Amino acid sequence: MTTLDLPPRRTTRVAGVDIAGTEWPLYKLEALTLGALTLLVLFVVTTDLQVAVLGSALAATVTWFARGMYYRRLRNTALRNTALRNTALRNTALRNTALRNTALRNTALRNTALRDTAT
Secondary structure: OOOOOOOOOOOOOOOEEEEOOEEEEHHHHHHHHHHHHHHHHHHHHHOOHHHHHHHHHHHHHHHHHHHHHHHHHHHHHHHHHHHHHHHHHHHHHHHHHHHHHHHHHHHHHHHHHHHHHHO
16 A cells, blocks of 8 residues: 655645634725825815715726735745745755765775775
């Protein structure tokens, strides 16, 4: 019987804040905060609710997508760096094993040659 023992997967999570038992990613909170501030500023400046709502919706949407892509890129970079580090460690272990096997083989060949010359 053959078994495959895989190491546990490491996952990185986007930084978040726990609100009422639900983890909210920071980029969503940033977008909502910026949208609310934009709504207030535009309403005070223009006194037109339509402009304030559309402007704040635009600001919140752009922030939501831009910051979401930024955080995903950070997460993917961290995962890629971890994978590269694991590959380097695995390659080093394989290289050390190959060197050790070569050294053992050379020692065995040398011992055999010494035994043959002694007899």
